[in-house]
Amino acid sequence: MSQVSILGTGSCLPERVVPNSYFESIVETSDEWIVARTGIQERRMVLPGQAMSDLATPAAARALEMAGVAASELDLIVVGTSTADMLSPSCACIVQHNLGAKGAVAFDVNAACPGFIFGLSVAMRFLADGTYGRALVVGGEIVSQRIDYQDRATCVLFGDGAGAVVLGPRENPSQGQILSTHLHSDGDLWELLYVPGGGSRIPPSHEMVDKRLGVVKMQGQEVFKHAVRALSEAALEALEHNGLTSGQVDCFIPHQANLRIMEAVAKRLDIPLDKVMKTVHKYGNTSAATIPVALDEAVREGRVKRGDLVLCNSFGAGFTWGSALFRF
Numbered sequence: 001m002s003q004v005s006i007l008g009t010g011s012c013l014p015e016r017v018v019p020n021s022y023f024e025s026i027v028e029t030s031d032e033w034i035v036a037r038t039g040i041q042e043r044r045m046v047l048p049g050q051a052m053s054d055l056a057t058p059a060a061a062r063a064l065e066m067a068g069v070a071a072s073e074l075d076l077i078v079v080g081t082s083t084a085d086m087l088s089p090s091c092a093c094i095v096q097h098n099l100g101a102k103g104a105v106a107f108d109v110n111a112a113c114p115g116f117i118f119g120l121s122v123a124m125r126f127l128a129d130g131t132y133g134r135a136l137v138v139g140g141e142i143v144s145q146r147i148d149y150q151d152r153a154t155c156v157l158f159g160d161g162a163g164a165v166v167l168g169p170r171e172n173p174s175q176g177q178i179l180s181t182h183l184h185s186d187g188d189l190w191e192l193l194y195v196p197g198g199g200s201r202i203p204p205s206h207e208m209v210d211k212r213l214g215v216v217k218m219q220g221q222e223v224f225k226h227a228v229r230a231l232s233e234a235a236l237e238a239l240e241h242n243g244l245t246s247g248q249v250d251c252f253i254p255h256q257a258n259l260r261i262m263e264a265v266a267k268r269l270d271i272p273l274d275k276v277m278k279t280v281h282k283y284g285n286t287s288a289a290t291i292p293v294a295l296d297e298a299v300r301e302g303r304v305k306r307g308d309l310v311l312c313n314s315f316g317a318g319f320t321w322g323s324a325l326f327r328f
């Protein structure tokens with residue numbers, strides 16, 4: 001098996017900024033409560049008419065530019081999302097069309113929040129066994145269209161965004177490498193976090209909309225407890241698998257769902273907070289986009305440099321969770 005490097009990163013956030021004060025006007029909440037319980041101050045949301053590929057495509061283009069790879073050189077496009085432009089075809093095929101990446105194989109991975117880590121894991125294996133040479137992995141979500149704006153416990157949490165990486169074979173020792181990815185699922189717990197309507201069980205209908213079934217339903221406290229445990233275990237699994245310790249991590253990029261979850265996980269891992277990358281205060285929980293967006297910002301701000309050891313983890317609906325450890 002060959003080693004695989006991250007050649008470039010990119011991201012794209014919608015321009016529309018939605019501060020906590022917006023929710024004060026539609027549900028019984030306050031900026032103080034949202035900041036204290038989640039760490040979120042504002043989030044970005046798309047405008048009507050904007051679709052997942054409208055964020056995924058610029059994020060991908062930026063990652064290709066940093067990597068110095070032309071879209072025509074891509075062999076594989078994987079988009080981790082559960083909010084694709086349409087039920088069919090995949091968002092990855094629309095991104096392929098937008099980029100002009102003719103000849104690439106394109107498909108989506110629906111693994112909720114860890115969709116990017118699941119997509120990274122799939123793409124990495126295709127490159128490691130030599131099937132493909134250059135891959136684009138996107139994590140993106142437009143959660144603002146799946147939110148119940150009457151449910152104060154969920155509507156304040158989410159935002160929209162997309163991030164991307166370009167992968168290629170590690171060609172010299174100065175390049176980093178993906179050390180390992182670790183994926184998990186527990187379908188027994190699906191009812192703790194789900195969107196009931198819009199699929200084949202409750203197809204789209206006026207009744208589905210009237211009963212507010214096409215939106216996120218969540219038992220927040222239960223999700224919180226499972227998330228802290230699973231995120232910590234997945235991160236430790238990655239470190240132990242590679243014979244490394246948390247003290248060797250240069251940058252920890254946890255799933256950006258809630259600052260309290262992130263801090264609890266960092267504490268369990270004994271990683272100081274100044275090594276924890278945070279975007280949740282300005283973007284909220286962008287689901288599959290949180291890791292690649294935070295990674296791109298860390299790289300462009302110089303917080304993550306070539307050779308740095310980066311640890312990522314994520315947790316979401318399914319339940320699904322996982323981790324990735326790499327030298328950038």
Ligand code: ACO
Pocket residue numbers: 028029030033034037038113152153154156157193218220221222223224227255256257258285315316317
């Ligand atoms: N404003 C004001 N009060 C609120 C709000 C709000 N926006 N939301 C809930 N409350 C109230 C509740 O109604 C409850 O009131 P009550 O005591 O009168 O019944 C009180 O606050 C406490 O509710 P809890 O659910 O116990 O609040 P908690 O501190 O657990 O915070 C939260 C809720 C933020 C949802 C938290 O449980 C959480 O973040 N869970 C993880 C959810 C998550 O991130 N899911 C995303 C997908 S999975 C993932 O990405 C990890």
